[in-house]
Amino acid sequence: MTDKRTTAPALLCDVMIQIKQRLRPLESQEVLWDQAAGRVLAQAITAPVSLPSFPRAAMDGFAVRSSDLEAASPEQPCQLQVRGVAYPARPWPGTVSVGTAVRIMTGAAIPEGADTVAMLEDSEVSADGQFVSFRRPSPPGRHVIAVGEDVRAGQVVLPAGRVLRPQDVALLVALGLTSCPVVRQPRVMLLVSGSELVPPGVIPKVGEIVDSNTPLLQALIPRDGGQVVEVLRVPDDPVLLRQAFRQALTKDIDVVLVSGGSSTGDEDFCPCVLAEMGELVAQGLAIRPAAPTGFGWLNRAGTLLPVVLLPGNPVACLVAYELLAGRIIRHLAGRSLDLPHCQRTAPLRESWSSPPGRLEWVRVCIEQNQAVPLRQRGASSISSLVAADGFFLVPEEVTLYPAGTIVTVYLFDTLSGQQF
Ligand SMILES: Nc1nc2c(c(=O)[nH]1)N[C@H]1C(S)=C(S)[C@@H](COP(=O)(O)OP(=O)(O)OC[C@H]3O[C@@H](n4cnc5c(N)ncnc54)[C@H](O)[C@@H]3O)O[C@H]1N2
C-alpha cells in the first residue's frame, strides 16, 4: 500500500465542479402513473385535452337559458317548464329551448341551449314537478365550469425537472395520460468496510460494533431519488477490498458509496485501493466533521462510476453523505443540488468559532426561536444526531459567528409539523 494522505484537503466546490463536468443526469424511462409520484419528470407535459372537456355544472340546480330569467324578481317570478334531469354519468340529450329548464346535478354536462345554472336553493318547484319558478336572474356562465377553465389543451402543465407530487399525478391521469417520462433512479452500491462490523440485528461481541451506517444510508438515499441495489460488507483487507471494487465494476450501478476505512489508520485501505484501480481525485475534503471524505472514479468500459469514500464515524458518514454523496445522487436523478431540507433562520444563542479554510457542519437545536449548537460534538455520537433539530453551515472563510448572528438552519424533519 502506498503512502497515506499527502495532499491538502480539496475544496468541496472544486469536487462538485468536476462532478458536474463529468456526470450527466441519467436517461429517461417511461413509468406508469402509480409509480410516478416522487420521480423527476424528464420532459415537460403538454395537456392533450382541455379540462373540463365539456361545460359542467358547479352546483345542483336547473340548467336554463339566462335570457329566460332576465326579468325574474320576487314580485314577478319567472316560471319554466321542467323537461328532464341531467346526471354526471347520464347527460340530458336534448336542447334546452326557450321557456324550459332541466334539473341538473353538480358535475353533469350542461345541456345544449342552456348557458347558466340557477341554484336549487333559488328555485320553487310546483307540486307536480312539472314547473319551476325563479325569483332572480342567473347571468350567463353562473355556476358553469367552462371548457378549459381548469386546463387548456396545448398548455404546458408540468415542466421538465419537476419532482412529481401526488396532485401532479392526479392531473396527469385526469388528462388521460397513464404514464410519463421520468429520469431513471440512480442505482447505488454500498460497500461497507470494517472488520469490526456486524450486520444490524446481530449482537456484537467485545470489540465489534453494529453497522449503523448501512441503515442510515439506506434511509437517506431514497430521499434523494436513489435506490440501494447492492450492499457488500468487506473486512479491512486490501485483497478483499480490491475484489469488492472489481465486483462493483460488474454491477449495473451508477454510484458506489464506501463507508469506513477512508482515513490514515493502518487498516484504512480504501483511498489506496481506489487510487490503484481508478482515479482518486480527493483524499480529504476541507470540511468538518468528515475531513477524511474521499472522492474518485472507477472506469467501467469507458463510463465513469463515481465513488465516494465516506468516513466510518456515523456523524461523519452522515455529513459526507449530505455534503457530497447526496448531491451526486440528486445530480444523477435530475434533481437540484441544493440541500433538500426545509430551512428556517434563527439567531445564534451563543457565539460559534470555526476553523479557517473548512466548511463546518454544526448540529443545532431550536429553542425559543434561537439556534443552540449542541454541546455533544463527537463524530461518533449517533445520539447527538437524534437530539439535533438540524444543522447550520459555516463557510470556509468565516471563523466566528458572534451570538445573535442569523443562521440558516437546515431542518432534519421534512414536513413542518414541528412546533418550536
Ligand atoms: N491520524 C488520524 N486519525 C484519524 C483522522 C486523521 O485525520 N488522522 N481522522 C479521524 C476522523 S476525522 C475520522 S471521521 C475517522 C474516519 O475514519 P475511517 O473512515 O477510516 O473509518 P474507520 O476507521 O473505519 O471507522 C471510524 C469509526 O467509525 C466506526 N464505524 C465504521 N464503520 C461503521 C459503520 N458502518 N457503522 C457504525 N460505525 C462504524 C468504527 O468502528 C470506528 O469507531 O478517522 C479518524 N482518525
Ligand code: MOO
Ligand atoms: O470526520 Mo471525523 O468524524 O471529523 O472525526
